[in-house]
Amino acid sequence: MTVSSRNLHLLRLSLRVRPIGTRGFASHSSESISFSVPPEFKTRTPPYAALLTRLDKVREILNRPLTLAEKILYSHVVDPEEAFAGKNGQIRGETYLKLNPDRVAMQDASAQMALLQFMTCGMDSTAVPASIHCDHLIVGHDGAEKDLKASIEVNSEVFDFLRSCGRKYGIQFWGPGSGIIHQIVLENFSVPGLMMLGTDSHTPNAGGLGAIAIGVGGADAVDALTGTPWELKAPRILGVKLTGQLNGWSAPKDVITHLAGVLTVRGGTGYIIEYFGEGVQTLSCTGMATICNMGAEVGATTSTFPYTDSMKRYLMATRREPIANAASAVNNLHGYLRADAGAEYDQVIEINLSSLEPHINGPFTPDLSTPLSQFGEAVQKNSWPSKLSAGLIGSCTNSSYQDMSRVASIVRQAKERGVKPKVPFFITPGSEQIRATIENDGFTDVFLGAGAKVLANACGPCIGQWARDDTTKGEVNAILTSFNRNFRARNDGNPATMNFLTSPEIVTAMIYSGDMAFNPLKDKLIDANGNEFMLEPPQGDELPPSGFQQGDLEYLPPIDPKPIQSAEVVVSSTSDRLALLEPFEPFEGRELKMNVLLKVKGKCTTDHISAAGAWLKYKGHLENISNNTLIGAVNEETGEVNKAYDFDGAGYGIPELMIKWKSEGRPWAVLAEHNYGEGSAREHAALSPRFLGGRMILCKSFARIHETNLKKQGVLPLTFVDEADYDLVNGCANIETLDLLQMLNNSVSGVITLKVTNQDGSEHIIKTKHTMSKDQVEFFKAGSAINYIGSLRRHQHAQEQQI
Numbered sequence: 098m099t100v101s102s103r104n105l106h107l108l109r110l111s112l113r114v115r116p117i118g119t120r121g122f123a124s125h126s127s128e129s130i131s132f133s134v135p136p137e138f139k140t141r142t143p144p145y146a147a148l149l150t151r152l153d154k155v156r157e158i159l160n161r162p163l164t165l166a167e168k169i170l171y172s173h174v175v176d177p178e179e180a181f182a183g184k185n186g187q188i189r190g191e192t193y194l195k196l197n198p199d200r201v202a203m204q205d206a207s208a209q210m211a212l213l214q215f216m217t218c219g220m221d222s223t224a225v226p227a228s229i230h231c232d233h234l235i236v237g238h239d240g241a242e243k244d245l246k247a248s249i250e251v252n253s254e255v256f257d258f259l260r261s262c263g264r265k266y267g268i269q270f271w272g273p274g275s276g277i278i279h280q281i282v283l284e285n286f287s288v289p290g291l292m293m294l295g296t297d298s299h300t301p302n303a304g305g306l307g308a309i310a311i312g313v314g315g316a317d318a319v320d321a322l323t324g325t326p327w328e329l330k331a332p333r334i335l336g337v338k339l340t341g342q343l344n345g346w347s348a349p350k351d352v353i354t355h356l357a358g359v360l361t362v363r364g365g366t367g368y369i370i371e372y373f374g375e376g377v378q379t380l381s382c383t384g385m386a387t388i389c390n391m392g393a394e395v396g397a398t399t400s401t402f403p404y405t406d407s408m409k410r411y412l413m414a415t416r417r418e419p420i421a422n423a424a425s426a427v428n429n430l431h432g433y434l435r436a437d438a439g440a441e442y443d444q445v446i447e448i449n450l451s452s453l454e455p456h457i458n459g460p461f462t463p464d465l466s467t468p469l470s471q472f473g474e475a476v477q478k479n480s481w482p483s484k485l486s487a488g489l490i491g492s493c494t495n496s497s498y499q500d501m502s503r504v505a506s507i508v509r510q511a512k513e514r515g516v517k518p519k520v521p522f523f524i525t526p527g528s529e530q531i532r533a534t535i536e537n538d539g540f541t542d543v544f545l546g547a548g549a550k551v552l553a554n555a556c557g558p559c560i561g562q563w564a565r566d567d568t569t570k571g572e573v574n575a576i577l578t579s580f581n582r583n584f585r586a587r588n589d590g591n592p593a594t595m596n597f598l599t600s601p602e603i604v605t606a607m608i609y610s611g612d613m614a615f616n617p618l619k620d621k622l623i624d625a626n627g628n629e630f631m632l633e634p635p636q637g638d639e640l641p642p643s644g645f646q647q648g649d650l651e652y653l654p655p656i657d658p659k660p661i662q663s664a665e666v667v668v669s670s671t672s673d674r675l676a677l678l679e680p681f682e683p684f685e686g687r688e689l690k691m692n693v694l695l696k697v698k699g700k701c702t703t704d705h706i707s708a709a710g711a712w713l714k715y716k717g718h719l720e721n722i723s724n725n726t727l728i729g730a731v732n733e734e735t736g737e738v739n740k741a742y743d744f745d746g747a748g749y750g751i752p753e754l755m756i757k758w759k760s761e762g763r764p765w766a767v768l769a770e771h772n773y774g775e776g777s778a779r780e781h782a783a784l785s786p787r788f789l790g791g792r793m794i795l796c797k798s799f800a801r802i803h804e805t806n807l808k809k810q811g812v813l814p815l816t817f818v819d820e821a822d823y824d825l826v827n828g829c830a831n832i833e834t835l836d837l838l839q840m841l842n843n844s845v846s847g848v849i850t851l852k853v854t855n856q857d858g859s860e861h862i863i864k865t866k867h868t869m870s871k872d873q874v875e876f877f878k879a880g881s882a883i884n885y886i887g888s889l890r891r892h893q894h895a896q897e898q899q900i
């Protein structure tokens with residue numbers, strides 16, 4: 098695509114992209130005075146002075162006390178004047194914010210498409226610091242060493258590709274075995290006041306260190322990687338007031354498992370959860386991370402905590418003392434890392450930590466929350482299995498030093514009484530640092546002595562990478578885990594396995610009983626001599642008394658890697674898992690003509706549009722994964738799933754017909770009903786239809802994130818002005834836009850007119866609506882957001898070369 102320089106100038110003004118030369122955090126003249134850090138900490142410290150300056154502008158406009166989340170988020174808004182002025186203070190839940198995140202983290206499965214898209218922009222390096230983490234593709238089976246070796250063999254082409262992208266673009270590469278994305282981010286990158294995006298739903302884990310960290314899809318990550326403002330509707334703020342102090346068997350996990358029961362899986366949607374109250378100061382930093390991590394389970398945009406002494410201690414323990422000092426200064430001098438007095442929340446929930454009892458959540462949904470004292474009864478009442486089949490602790494949710502030391506205290510007690518676990522016990526350390534530290538401090542020997550299996554520092558059983566051989570598929574059984582998700586088949590691929598989520602302490606106590614109704618607060622175990630005894634409540638250290646061990650230093654990437662322009666990105670031309678992306682064709686500059694490939698009936702989520710499961714292995718290969726496009730959709734005209742019909746009446750699988758029409762040069766549209774594209778923000782659900790020749794999705798309503806994703810990939814998303822018009826259009830109908838050009842060239846008024854000609858000759862003029870912003874119109878013209886951003890970047894680069 099060619100775009101004139103004048104247009105580029107205007108477009109740049111409209112998007113306000115970050116200049117290429119400012120890789121790393123923006124600085125401010127007073128930064129060096131107030132919040133200076135040594136050079137090696139620079140790219141890991143938020144630009145506090147610049148953020149405070151911007152926050153002052155926000156305050157001038159809004160003129161009201163702000164919550165902590167508002168302070169962090171709004172100080173990352175590109176232009177406060179444009180975002181907030183003239184809105185009469187109607188911001189939360191209404192205003193779209195253009196944000197400049199400070200950092201990006203990507204896990205191996207989702208990083209593939211994010212980086213493939215980033216590559217098409219033609220940039221030499223990322224605009225902000227970024228990291229890649231190899232964690233999701235590692236299987237848990239025989240223990241760390243063997244599993245890691247086997248998984249590296251199977252996934253080497255993916256790891257090689259990611260490593261080579263890291264070298265070329267200056268992105269930190271954390272290889273297989275280094276740890277789980279969120280644990281590594283907490284140990285290295287999360288900082289109070291930071292705003293980051295991560296291509297994983299549990300990115301909010303970083304809120305335990307006072308960051309605003311949001312899980313996104315790859316195309317959103319590319320916005321940040323290219324310095325393009327990332328758009329988010331200002332979330333509402335849900336305040337959770339914590340009073341009292343945890344004691345006995347209760348743990349930070351119980352705060353969130355309890356809250357999930359109150360809010361349900363949708364209760365946090367559109368909200369940031371912000372914790373406050375005197376109870377906050379009693380929590381460890383890693384405990385707060387656990388709480389923020391599972392905020393994803395109630396649908397929250399993210400969760401965060403105000404600055405605490407425990408955050409400072411954690412920053413110091415993880416070798417970031419200068420950052421701790423800068424954070425303390427910005428908080429003490431400016432109150433940046435806490436809510437303003439009098440700040441108002443949209444909702445407030447209060448939790449008294451002193452009386453909070455342990456909770457167990459599940460099966461099959463994380464919001465089915467049962468207090469431990471009622472769990473035995475619930476097991477009976479619901480006919481859940483009475484025997485436990487396995488206990489698993491660790492994952493990104495619960496593998497802190499504190500978790501492991503408290504668990505070790507329980508295992509030691511059992512050992513002293515000569516008691517062994519009754520069921521298999523698995524431990525996944527969250528990082529090499531945790532693995533090495535618990536080994537150094539003797540916990541690993543304690544666990545191995547109890548017959549536990551220590552798995553690789555990776556996701557393993559938490560993401561279905563559990564090669565389990567003690568049950569058969571379909572066998573009903575119960576497991577207890579300290580993980581965060583428990584949808585059917587998530588852990589071992591067996592839809593009959595019931596995963597109950599709880600704290601690592603409760604998992605560990607229960608494995609010594611094997612009885613699902615066991616309550617360590619009141620029930621006794623039998624020791625080796627046949628005597629009854631009760632486990633004492635767990636004890637442990639917040640941080641390792643003799644410091645964190647770094648373990649195998651080979652895992653540590655350079656702190657601030659420089660891009661190597663001459664480095665090759667490694668993608669085999671014969672790979673069926675990875676393929677370089679070809680940019681989508683730009684808009685041809687004339688009204689669209691297309692045919693209706695399918696009318697979808699009823700619910701159509703991103704799972705229907707781009708199925709997961711076995712297809713996940715093709716995430717880096719657009720052509721291969723596109724063979725799953727809309728295979729879960731129901732054809733409105735026949736009621737069949739994954740069936741579409743050609744002009745001659747011949748039936749095809751839906752992606753098959755898409756491929757056929759693409760090869761015939763026939764653009765197509767899909768019609769659908771309400772909330773099209775709800776569910777996970779899966780970018781392949783927009784990429785694949787576009788790749789296979791889809792030009793327009795016309796429906797009764799969209800799920801917002803999917804609508805945005807379609808716009809980013811150059812697909813025209815329209816909704817009916819009159820929903821009844823859905824019934825006027827038949828399969829294979831010809832559709833022409835009548836005033837698309839006018840909309841694109843002159844204005845962005847919200848209506849587009851379509852002429853529909855059905856196969857039987859009937860004709861209809863249909864009014865539809867679009868919600869494209871000026872920027873999104875440019876995405877459409879360029880063929881995709883990535884094409885547009887790439888053009889801007891190349892032009893900017895050329896200009897910089899001339900200066």
Ligand code: SF4
Pocket residue numbers: 232233277278279297299492493494555556559560581
């Ligand atoms: Fe996701 Fe589980 Fe891995 Fe955490 S450990 S990143 S929840 S798969």
